[in-house]
Amino acid sequence: MHICCVHIDQTLDETAFQEMMQYVTPEKRARIQRFRKPIDATRSLLGDLIIRFILCRHYGFHNHEIHYEHQEFGKPYLPEHPDVHFNISHSGDWVVGVVSTHPVGIDIEKITEVKENLTSLALTTEEHQQFQKLNETERNLFFFELWTLKESYVKATGKGLSEGLNTLQISRDNGKIHIEKKGKPVPAYFKMLECIEGHQLSLCSFSEHPEKDMRSFLLNEFIEKVKSLLRMSKTLYEGK
Numbered sequence: 001m002h003i004c005c006v007h008i009d010q011t012l013d014e015t016a017f018q019e020m021m022q023y024v025t026p027e028k029r030a031r032i033q034r035f036r037k038p039i040d041a042t043r044s045l046l047g048d049l050i051i052r053f054i055l056c057r058h059y060g061f062h063n064h065e066i067h068y069e070h071q072e073f074g075k076p077y078l079p080e081h082p083d084v085h086f087n088i089s090h091s092g093d094w095v096v097g098v099v100s101t102h103p104v105g106i107d108i109e110k111i112t113e114v115k116e117n118l119t120s121l122a123l124t125t126e127e128h129q130q131f132q133k134l135n136e137t138e139r140n141l142f143f144f145e146l147w148t149l150k151e152s153y154v155k156a157t158g159k160g161l162s163e164g165l166n167t168l169q170i171s172r173d174n175g176k177i178h179i180e181k182k183g184k185p186v187p188a189y190f191k192m193l194e195c196i197e198g199h200q201l202s203l204c205s206f207s208e209h210p211e212k213d214m215r216s217f218l219l220n221e222f223i224e225k226v227k228s229l230l231r232m233s234k235t236l237y238e239g240k
């Protein structure tokens with residue numbers, strides 16, 4: 001399993017943005033161009049490039065072979081490669097992506113003050129009772145741990161928020177994280193990755209993967225890596 005995190009620590013300048021756009025499909029380019037805010041366009045472009053970067057570097061792909069389609073609830077997948085799974089998440093100035101040989105979901109969230117209306121959306125009654133007993137700082141961490149764990153699960157299944165986060169209950173014993181849906185245990189493996197200050201990052205897989213390769217890059221560092229890797233790989237989308 002390969003995880004890549006990119007910190008958007010500065011603005012992506014127009015020349016670099018246009019240069020990187022040539023590595024994604026015309027359909028994705030059109031979607032990216034529809035964003036009104038440049039930061040949203042940058043996040044969406046980077047998510048796509050992160051997956052291309054991992055696929056070309058670790059899974060023997062050429063860039064031109066990578067075509068995504070979307071499942072019923074919007075999860076992108078590789079229709080020609082059913083054994084290769086991936087997922088993307090963005091929050092604030094971070095974009096993360098994961099590629100695995102099993103269904104996988106990833107979620108990053110910036111830890112902020114919890115909005116009261118989100119707790120009933122995301123927590124079960126039991127979790128809400130645990131939440132109420134904590135002080136404010138503990139509450140924020142508790143909430144974003146559960147939120148990202150549950151989101152990583154619904155992103156692994158591909159059903160997204162239609163699963164209903166408050167129908168899922170997270171519990172822990174001896175450092176292991178378990179999930180139940182409407183009271184029934186569901187086989188899923190979780191990992192909380194404490195690598196980005198001020199953010200919660202969680203991963204859900206349907207297979208236990210002891211081997212995880214994780215890299216973090218600053219924006220320009222990542223752009224240079226992508227350029228040198230994808231330049232060598234054929235870029236079918238160039239100029240279109």
Ligand SMILES: CC(C)(COP(=O)(O)OP(=O)(O)OC[C@H]1O[C@@H](n2cnc3c(N)ncnc32)[C@H](O)[C@@H]1OP(=O)(O)O)[C@@H](O)C(=O)NCCC(=O)NCCS
Pocket residue numbers: 043044047072073074075076087088089090091105106107108151154155156157158159160161162
């Ligand atoms: C998936 C979902 C939970 C993500 O929420 P979020 O925290 O706002 O967003 P994140 O930054 O963590 O993840 C966004 C990425 O997840 C991926 N994604 C989108 N839908 C997904 C789904 N159903 N399952 C898994 N991943 C999904 C995409 O790659 C997306 O990034 P991109 O649009 O730049 O490619 C939420 O958007 C959702 O429930 N979507 C489903 C919407 C739906 O039902 N659509 C109906 C048909 S299109």
